[in-house]
Amino acid sequence: MLRFRPVLVLLLVAATAGAALAGPSDPRVALKQRAEGETPLIADTFELCDRVGGRITGSPAMDRAVRWGVEKLKAAGVDSVITESFAVPFLWLPGTVEVAATAPESFSLRAVAAPGTASTGSPIEAKVVDVGLGRAEDWAKAGTATSGAIALVHTKEMKTFDELFDEYMRAGPLLKAAAQAQVRALLIQSTRPRGLLYQHPMVFGRTPGTVPVVLVAREQANRLAWLADRTEVRVRMDVVNRIGPSFDAENVVAEIRGKEKPEEVVVLGAHLDSWALGTGAEDNGVNSALVIDVARAFKELGLEPRRTVRFVLFGGEEQGMWGSAGYVERHKAELDRHAAVVIFDIGSGRTRGFYVSGRPELRPVLAKALSIYPGLGPSAHALEGVDGTDNFDFLLSGVPNFVADQEPGPYLPDYHAESDVPDRVNVKEARRNAGIAAALVWSLANSPASIPKRQTRAQVDALLVKTKLVEQMVGLDQWEDWKAGRRGFPPGP
Ligand SMILES: [Zn+2]
Incomplete structure (x- = not known):
């Protein structure tokens, strides 16, 4: 009434x-x-x-x-x-993430695991290879250098829904290319400035990804990139996600x-x-x-x-x-x-x-x-x-x-x-x-x-x-x- x-x-x-x-x-x-x-x-x-x-x-x-x-x-x-x-x-829950540069000097990195992606199993340490924006031509340019390495992927800053959508559409091809290139893991640059981190699923299908992926603070990813341009950069990663069946x-x-x-x-x-x-x-x-x-x-x-x-x-x-x-x-x-x-x-x-x-x-x-x-x-x-x-x-x-x-x-x-x-x-x-x-x-x-x-x-x-x-x-x-x-x-x- x-x-x-x-x-x-x-x-x-x-x-x-x-x-x-x-x-x-x-x-x-x-x-x-x-x-x-x-x-x-x-x-x-x-x-x-x-x-x-x-x-x-x-x-x-x-x-x-x-x-x-x-x-x-x-x-x-x-x-x-x-x-x-x-x-x-499948189940995917975040566990613990430790990521740090070990060469040319030691510093820790602000990072989170990308939902749907793999754990490292045990801690890994490898050389960082910069694969630019991670497009097909970028992987081709990197050649065999990525095999056994940790690949660093740059991103553009996300400001619109279209750019966010592009981020999602890139995830599948990126994981596929990373697996083909036999990388140990991916470091993806955060698309948000000033250290802001977020968690997006990288996988929408029915099985979890096979490559460990972490998102790294935008400014720190830039630091890794310019260091890698000048000298050998090594990163240590220990990522433990809780992954389970349906x-x-x-x-x-x-x-x-x-x-x-x-x-x-x-x-x-x-x-x-x-x-x-x-x-x-x-x-x-x-x-x-x-x-x-x-x-x-x-x-x-x-x-x-x-x-x-x-x-x-x-x-x-x-x-x-x-x-x-x-x-x-x-x-x-x-x-x-x-x-x-x-x-x-x-x-x-x-x-x-x-x-x-x-x-x-x-x-x-x-x-x-x-x-x-x-x-x-x-x-x-x-x-x-x-x-x-x-x-x-x-x-x-x-x-x-x-x-x-x-x-x-x-x-x-x-x-x-x-x-x-x-x-x-x-x-x-x-x-x-x-x-x-x-x-x-x-x-x-x-x-x-x-x-x-x-x-x-x-x-x-x-x-x-x-x-x-x-x-x-x-x-x-x-x-x-x-x-x-x-x-x-x-x-x-
Ligand atoms: Zn929502």
Whole structure:
């Protein structure tokens, strides 16, 4: 039941003047108003980051995070909360890393192990060979000098999403070239200045890498490079990662059941797992808190959607979106009745629209659902195809999927880094994002019209080509899984 004080009604009408169909009885207005006020969103983000901490899937911290998510969603008053298991192809947890130059003089290096890559087994010591940016021509130029050596790979400073994406796309070819060149290990220069370190997966497939790889502070990598240009440089490395076989992890799945069409489902999701140099605030604690807050908002305001809303905290995202892949596999029989999936995964950057991944027919759906937000009309929504977050296996299954297109700051500079901690969160934008998520999910779950239909495998195949997602899938080791039907639709027409 919605109740407004008269003064509030006036303010709301003024704030939404010009927006179609928005009025004081529009639940979206109440959801927006609530989200932009004092909600537990920020306190929850701090609690998750500061009390649970960084939470790599397969670690005890991630188990604690799952329990935290279950308790928060129960407290929000949803109709049900369960955990659902999914398989992660292999375990990779950081252990200890010691890296130091031993010649021409001794100094220690600030370094972290690259997720998914091998341990050194025992300490190794070898000559450093500079392979420039690690392109095919760089390896060719280095010739046989790299055999048995530790190769030093330079990087460009990362300042944009495109540059970050390039970093991911280089990982596979780099590991392959390193293995072919028979290096003992790789030292990769951090793409962030001033000593900042981060952990990115180098491997997205189903088996861990065979070459030990560490990321070295940017300025120290430069020091090694100029020394290596003048004299012999030797480095000692002792890297112990915890690597194990396939294991089961858990998603948290909560529901508010639909009043009229309970069998039709709208999913609001964010990944709960993170890397653990920082505490995963921007990536993606704040949006885990957002998912919980939208559930809380529906209950607080007494809103009963026509369709069922599922609030999902995915695990295993950072290793290759295994949680959402597992959800899609487990729920494949009901994907025809999944009306839409909404994902938030770009921290607390201002939402400037949603990615519709090559489906223009979804733009008016968003525009209508978000008509109380000026600036989020049809043209605000990007056609670009999104791989690399939890919409992807839904996309591969033809389900309409939306990923919040958020401004890169404050997410990008601290991405996967030591500095991804909750005081970086933009409180105002995080609250606005929660309001947008709530209004969108409410509209999708409550609209009398049906949402554009699930695509067929043939349509998804065409979409992958049209959006150039094929190239990304090849780079991220997903293409063979799609072709073989291990992800998304089974193979066939
Ligand atoms: Zn993320």
